[in-house]
Amino acid sequence: MGTKDQTNTGQHDRVLDELGTRITSGEFPPGHTLRIEQLETRFTASRSVIREAIRVLESMGLVTSRRRVGVTVAPRTAWNLFDPRLIRWRLNGTDRPALLLSLGQLRHGVEPAAAALAAHHATPEQCGTLTGAVMQMAVHGRSGDLHAYLDADILFHRTLLAASGNEMLAALADVVAEVLKGRTGHDLMPAHPEPAAIRWHAEVAQAIQARDPHAAERAMRDIVDEATRATQHPPA
Amino acid sequence: MGTKDQTNTGQHDRVLDELGTRITSGEFPPGHTLRIEQLETRFTASRSVIREAIRVLESMGLVTSRRRVGVTVAPRTAWNLFDPRLIRWRLNGTDRPALLLSLGQLRHGVEPAAAALAAHHATPEQCGTLTGAVMQMAVHGRSGDLHAYLDADILFHRTLLAASGNEMLAALADVVAEVLKGRTGHDLMPAHPEPAAIRWHAEVAQAIQARDPHAAERAMRDIVDEATRATQHPPA
DNA sequence: CTCACCCTAAAGGTATGATTAATTGGCCGT
DNA sequence: ACGGCCAATTAATCATACCTTTAGGGTGAG
Incomplete structure (x- = not known):
């Protein structure tokens, strides 16, 4: 004891965040080994706290813990890489551009497939949400309100992934949302969004309502490809 | 040695596996709350061990822990869902068919895209590994050694995903491996694998070596679609 | 009768002592 | 002189005692 905590709840989360950030940023490179006693003093926390954080990092594959050796940062x-916490740490780090490219290529594979499935499984409510989101995008795209545009964009993609009826694809909604947020937040968007993008979104919504998987897949592919291209070649 | 060593020396892993299985199987349904003291006696383990397991489950989103109330199973x-451990638990549980369908649809989107990227980025070593894996599959497919066939199949897909040059896609190798293992381990494979599957694998390897993204993507799509179809209509 | 405040105990969170396993280095046998 | 085997050391792992928080009921005033 003795040290007064400035944060009442969340010793564990504090240490976990600190360690995760240090590791993903490269301050603790792969192969480097840490001793838990050393971490106790570094973070002024007890072994329980450190050990629980280490266990979580181990379950993410970030470190491996071996007796008599210490905690080794894994390759x-x-x-x-699909752990949301890890994605957040890396998006705040230096390899953000590379990560956005990787995520863009992932979307290229996943979202068209989800659109095709949604053409089979979407409920009327989901179709309504999709078309509503497209209208919001059109309105705020013209007015130049990028923040509202972003919200509608996220809603569109989240609804579509959920409408696929596939829980694994739906679980990727948070990842996609992070990508979209990252694009807007780092000035990778023009002042007024590409009109073609809005048109493609409308095409996807229409195709899904018309139960046309092929058209939905193709239009969605156009969306993702344009987005990835825009991310790699910033307008600014 | 087919499956990874699950019997690692450690109380922690035992408790974690037990709890994860119980939760995913529905024995502890969402909304149900557990007390740590109760778990101590149930698993004859100490508080630290239980707590560390709980912390890992919490990082997977399976449970939330609140003071004075206990550990609540999350919705x-x-x-x-992308945590490999969670996937393994669910593949051993009752919703294995639905999960295999979801994972098949995910592979349908991801692996063809990875094949197309691999046609651009694969190194000569990776091309060699791919063709080698195909040869192993042909040999052991004819001899009926399903275990060796499985190893070669896993090696093929793991190498291809790595050759895509995309870390996110490469990270899905464990997921795909779990699907393939689950298929063989639960007698969803015929005594002799589909000859067409082996031919398609050979086509993918050839197309990648020839730097033909479109052909690689198409052949890979054939592989995944056949695999998903086979798991949904078991031969037995 | 209702509401707000406080007070208690129940349960998770934290800190530290005890245990076990694995690496290192020295010693003995060949 | 070289290689394998044993023990001493070290650091993770396990166990337990203590602290902090908070749900939920009880009490008193309005």
């Missing part, structure tokens, strides 16, 4: 190939 | 929408 990047062992990392569980 | 399924909060679960981090």
